[in-house]
Amino acid sequence: MGSTSADAENNTSGAVNGVGRRDLIKRSAALGLAAVPATGFLSACASGGGDDSTDGPEKGSVTAKNPLGVKTNAPMEFVLFNGGFGKEYGEDAVKIYEKNFPQSKVKFSATLTIQSTLQPRFNGGTPPDLIDNSGREQMDMGVLVGQKQLADLTPLLDAPSYHDPSKKVRDTLRPGIVEMGQFDGDPVYIMYYAYTTYGVWYSQKALDELEVAYPETWDDMLAVCAKAKKKGIAGWTYPGQYPYYIPFSLYAMIGKVGGPDVLKAIDNLEPNAWKHPAVKACFEAYYELYRKGYILKGTPGLSHTQSQAAWAEGKALFIPNGSWVENESADVIPADFGVSIGAPSGLDSSDKMPFGTLWASGAEPFVVPAKAKNQAGGMEQLRIMLSEESSKNFTSKVKSLSALDGGTDGIELTPGLKSGVAALEKAGDNILNPRIQDWYVALQKEKIGTAGLGEMMAGRLTPAEAIKKIQGYADEAAQDDSIKHYKHT
Amino acid sequence: MQHGKYRFVVGFLTAPLALYAIFVVWPFIQSIFYSFTNWSGLSPEFSMVGIDNYTRLVEDDVFWKSLWHSVLFALLVPVVTIGLALFLAFMVNVGGRKRRGGPAITGVRGSSFYKIVYFFPQVLSIVIIALLFQFIYNPRSGVINALLAGIGVDAQPEWLGDPNLALWCVMAVVVWATVGFFVVLFSAGMASIPAELYEAALLDGASRVTTFFKVTLPLLWDTVQSGWVYIGILALGAESFAVVHIMTVGPGGPDYSTTVMVLYVYQKAFRDGQAAYATTIGVALLAVTLAFAALVMRLGRRERLEY
Structure with missing residues (x-):
């Protein structure tokens, strides 16, 4: 924390918000924190002055070329x-x-x-x-x-x-x-x-060499991974140091299996949102990857670039990621790699949404x-x-x-x-849009991602334990009045 | 001149004291003040909330974890760093044995080379060191696991990805990064110890271990003590933040196994927009730091040796 350029401005603004400041002085004097004259300055020092601008946003005249009415000479x-x-x-x-x-x-x-x-x-x-x-x-x-x-x-x-x-x-x-x-x-x-676009990223060339198509169901996914394992290739890797990449493919799978309302309930921090059968089924599906040894060895210790490099080298077939991966890892991805995104594989025909449902x-x-x-x-x-x-x-x-x-x-x-x-x-209107990562950053990254999914994919939590832990975090966040809550409708 | 003495003293003290008050004391007072508000850090508006932040702090599991890790940092990193630095400085300066024609008291062979090598990490920024070690700890292509595989060990630990190892990995980096500075510091201290004392000990047939504990350490005590406080504060503050923030899973993980108080302050203030709560954690950090310094001063109190 430090002094800001607002200090100077504050001296002139004292008259405008004198009342607020006097209140503040009274309160802090009661706390016995600082001498009275210093307190006005105190409140200003790191947090700046109040809003005292009397001149509103500048406006010019509206024309067809200038529909927003920009004042043409305003900086x-x-x-x-x-x-x-x-x-x-x-x-x-x-x-x-x-x-x-x-x-x-x-x-x-x-x-x-x-x-x-x-x-x-x-x-x-x-x-x-x-x-x-x-x-x-x-x-x-x-x-x-x-x-x-x-x-x-x-x-x-x-x-x-x-x-x-x-x-x-x-x-x-x-x-x-x-x-x-x-x-x-x-x-x-x-x-x-x-x-x-978020999803499962893979190399078309690698799949062609294995003579498999991108798996539409989880049974196919496991079969592809088994086939790859025989050739010494791991099925999956992910940025173990930033386990909040796992949701990039997992959330869309949950949405495909259980329908968008499951994700909305999660976004809205509803009680027992994570206990939905679709969540459980998808967690268990992902845990199978760990249990069957389809995850690249050492993955929990890899950073995003390290895991992407391993994926680009062909050590693993699939990685949960977003469309930036192609640009970010451009210098390690071979020219004939055929970077492709796969919409999440579902469980079976009882899924609520068709294959192709995509998080974008x-x-x-x-x-x-x-x-x-x-x-x-x-x-x-x-x-x-x-x-x-x-x-x-x-x-x-x-x-x-x-x-x-x-x-x-x-x-x-x-x-x-x-x-x-x-x-x-292919997705058409079947676009999913989980909001939790924008709304509750700490919950998504540190709690669900790192402490929940990261631990589960490293094999240190079972799916049931992970769900219980994550639901606990979500409940905490729902009750925490120090964070603002939003509603996904 | 007697009558102008105080004016003279005051003249010299005003500037540093004023700087200290503005840049050290004042921010402290401000943070304490903000810890009683609900300031977000993203807008100038806030109101007083009394001790809400403190009650929340007491109930916050992550805070207690970060406190525990910070205390571990403050206790273990200094012990290991200072112990290692004392050993290395002793070997480099007085640990050698007489060579024909040389001085009676000298370091081990090649000590001038070692002195320079030990100081190397100090030249690198802690950020670069943390990044280098991130590569070293890489479970797939890192140096450590490659060495392990090379000597035929099957275990391939995940290092930073393993909650039981991550904190130790991070501490080892802080030790590696700071030990060189203390080798140089202690070397300077040892150089000021008169050689006669060592020669006398040598004549009495004292071994290296005895010489170290009976001669070197007591005469170096003041330097060790201030070094102790210095590294303790580093371990509570800047260094631990940098390595944890850059290297660890999350950062702070896996599963909160490496989070430290400074990191938690940063996350609350600059990620979650809860600057007031962050200052509350900062106040707790201040208390821990003061307690640490007081403890070291108290335990380290000894009669001053004149020589």
């Missing part, structure tokens, strides 16, 4: 996460914005450390106008929404699309994107720009802060990025689909992307 600031996707696609989009608003001064920056860079600015009440809140230092969306720090993006969704003004932006997006940006009710706080959802969450000076500018920048031209640029540069539905015609797709597009087509 716009855009902070991008400079991770696996790099920053070029952002720079390209900024160039278009600058061309459209030549009078506006655009400040673009890209960083790996979103939180350290931006948390002080949120605290100080001077956030930028558009943020790609992604990466390891992602700021907790639930908290940001709960603290009313994000702007509702509905104006953007209802604005005409950049490349096809006859359609609204919201009608050009892939399934689930708008819904994912909602937390409670209608407002949409997050615009996920990338589109990720948005990634790279873009937000416009509630206290941004130029909200319309931030949204306009997003509107530009959601145009066909920018989307194609994104897909061809970073090997990922974007939130724009379609938009891949005429560009050459990599094998993984091609299989992702095919999987999406």
